[in-house]
Structure formats: C-alpha cells, structure tokens
Amino acid sequence: MPKGGEEAVNMAQQEMEFRVDMFSRLTAACFEKCIGRSYKDSELNVGENSCIDRCVAKYWQVTGIVGQMLGGAQFPGK
C-alpha cells in the first residue's frame, strides 16, 4: 500500500476509536445523570427518556465548545 494510503487508514481508525470512546463516555455520563438507581422496573419512564434526549444534546454542545477551545480544525466532528 502506498504510504499515503496507510496513513489515511490510520487516521480513519483513530477517528473511529475516538467516536467509540466518546460514545461510551457519553452513555455513562447520561446514565449517571438520568437513570435512578432504584431499578423499580426495567423500562425507561417518560422523565428518563426526555432527560436522555436533552443530556445527549447538551453533551454534544460541550463537545463543540471544547473542540473550538482546543483549536478545533484538526479534531474530528468539526
């Protein structure tokens, strides 16, 4: 494979790992913030569902702010 091609593959792999890492941190953060610890049943209730939606939206906004502050151009998702 030409050197440029290999680099492109590495970049793509890093970007994917970055997204997987972000997703798992986001999932954990919103579980902590939105889901009660009592586990009275196994369904998500209305309050939990809307909390999750807003939590994901806010997390994504924080991602944007941090990306800008780090000089976002070189970061994925910008």
Next chain:
Amino acid sequence: MPKGGEEAVNMAQQEMEFRVDMFSRLTAACFEKCIGRSYKDSELNVGENSCIDRCVAKYWQVTGIVGQMLGGAQFPGK
C-alpha cells in the same frame, strides 16, 4: 499464515484481553466492597478474606446473568 489461522489468533487474543479486563474490574470492585480504608495493618483479616471469596463468587454469577441476557453463546466464558 492462512486466513483462518490469523483469525483464530485474533480471537484468542481478544478473549485474553477480555479476561484481563474482567479480572481487573473484578479486583477493583471487590477491593472497594471488602477492604476498609483505614489500613490499620497490612494483613487481610478474617472478615475481609471471606468477603473477598463471596464477592468473587457473586461477581461471577452476575457475569453469567449478563452473558445470558446478551445472548451468551458468542461470549467467552459461556
């Protein structure tokens, strides 16, 4: 190496990483649950020892329940 062989090596490596990861999470969890923070001496006392044994047993049972719920057949340890 034939393709099948390489895949088998990858699978074995993943299974090993999975076990190492499980072991380190189990160790941390049972340390939190069983070992007091005061560190009055450097030995494990009787209560801590039996707590560890039961903690490992219960952790392993949780592993089994989760494995079944995830449709365990493809997971190691099943």
Next chain:
Amino acid sequence: MPKGGEEAVNMAQQEMEFRVDMFSRLTAACFEKCIGRSYKDSELNVGENSCIDRCVAKYWQVTGIVGQMLGGAQFPGK
C-alpha cells in the same frame, strides 16, 4: 529488522505508553485534590499552584515506594 531490534522498539513503546498513562492518572489525581469545583474564574490561584507542585512531588514519591515494593529493578523510572 533483527529480533533484538524489534524487541527494543516494543520495550520503548511500552515504556512510553506507561509514562503517558502515569501522566494522565497523575494529572487527574492532582486536579481532584487541588482544583476547586466552583470555577469562579479561569485562572489557577496561588493556593492551587502550590498545591499542584506539592501534589506532583508527592505522587512521584508514591511511585518510588510502589516501584521498590514491586521489586523495582525491572520497572521504568527506576
């Protein structure tokens, strides 16, 4: 590449990963210990700065004690 050379590269890479891991745990630990959660402004104040310096020094001493207890010879940083 001769086998010895490859091993040396692997060792160097592991040592580097080890240092990166240590640095990120150290940074997180001292942030927790030294930086207040109120974020009244975006500067580090005098107290926070001297706390950080001492925190790094003490963390490094703990690294030394643990290294000795693990039979430090084979660990980097010894």
Next chain:
Amino acid sequence: LETVQMRDSLRLYNTLVERCFNNCVDSFRRKTLDKTEETCVKRCVEKFLKHTGRVSLRFQEINGGLATPD
C-alpha cells in the same frame, strides 16, 4: 472490522457486569445472589441496554454524517 465490533461488544459486556454488580450487590454474608439482587441486576442490564439504544439514536441524529456540533 469484525474484530473491532467483537472487541467493543466484549467491552460492553464487562462494563455492564461491573456497573450492575456495583449498583446491585452490597451484602457479602452469603456466596450466592439472593432474589432481590438478581432482580436488580436484570433490571439494571435491561435499563442500560435501552438507555444505550436511545443514546445511540439521538447521537446518530445529531452526529449524522460529519456534522459539526455548532
């Protein structure tokens, strides 16, 4: 690629076990889970999987293609 997916699902497995064990099991007077603990673990797993599914949907909506966050 399947290797990556395999690795991620194994990590999810360990994450679920760790989380639900930590949230549901606090007594070590016996060496088997009692009924309450077992129910708690099962609900914890189901809730976490449903939660992950919903987060995934929302994340894809927002993050679809290569959209920027702002």
Next chain:
Amino acid sequence: LETVQMRDSLRLYNTLVERCFNNCVDSFRRKTLDKTEETCVKRCVEKFLKHTGRVSLRFQEINGGLATPD
C-alpha cells in the same frame, strides 16, 4: 509517532468533555446549555489545560531524563 500524539490529543479531548460536562451540567429541563453552564464549561477547560501544563512542567523537572524517584 504522530499517530501516538494524535491519539493522545483525541483522548485529552474526550477527557475534557467528560470532566467538564460532569462538573458543570446537572439540569436537563432544557436541551441547550444556559449561560451559567456554558461559562462553567469554558472555565473548566481553561483551568484543566493550565493545570495540565503546570503538572507537565513539574513532572519533567522531577522525571527529567530517566531519574529515579528517590
């Protein structure tokens, strides 16, 4: 080597987002950050970067070359 640096800076990115989100965002009655949350996130990021810079300096002083800790 650049690959390693890239990976580390991406990890720093995720660490910062996670930490500052967890420390600054606690209300989910709206789906956009309010002014207080946004200010908190920005200060959190700035403080963490300055903190990391100082830790890095001190760490290099102590750990320069291959010095032993004692």
Next chain:
Amino acid sequence: LETVQMRDSLRLYNTLVERCFNNCVDSFRRKTLDKTEETCVKRCVEKFLKHTGRVSLRFQEINGGLATPD
C-alpha cells in the same frame, strides 16, 4: 506474549500508585510525604497485592478451564 505480561504489570503499577496515592495523601502543605502517609501507602500496596492474589486464586477455581458461570 511477554509483551502482554509486561504491559499488564506496568498497568498494575500505575493502578497501585493511583489508588494508594488517592486513599492515603490528602494534605499538600508540605512537598514530602510524612510518616503517616508513607505507612498508609505501604499498607495499601501490601493489602492490594494480597487482595489481588486471593481474587486470582478464587477466580481460577471458578473460572478454571472454560467453565460457564452457571
């Protein structure tokens, strides 16, 4: 394979330092560990290593070969 073992023992090293530092060191009025902190760190390390040894034994008993958890 030795590479994997090396990596795991380095990770154990960092885990021990992090845990015992966090549990034992809380005052930053001096830049060297006092006697109490040092004793605490040493006991913490010894306890954690003994704990890990016991967990490892029990884990192998249960998990020996490729036994299923149920």
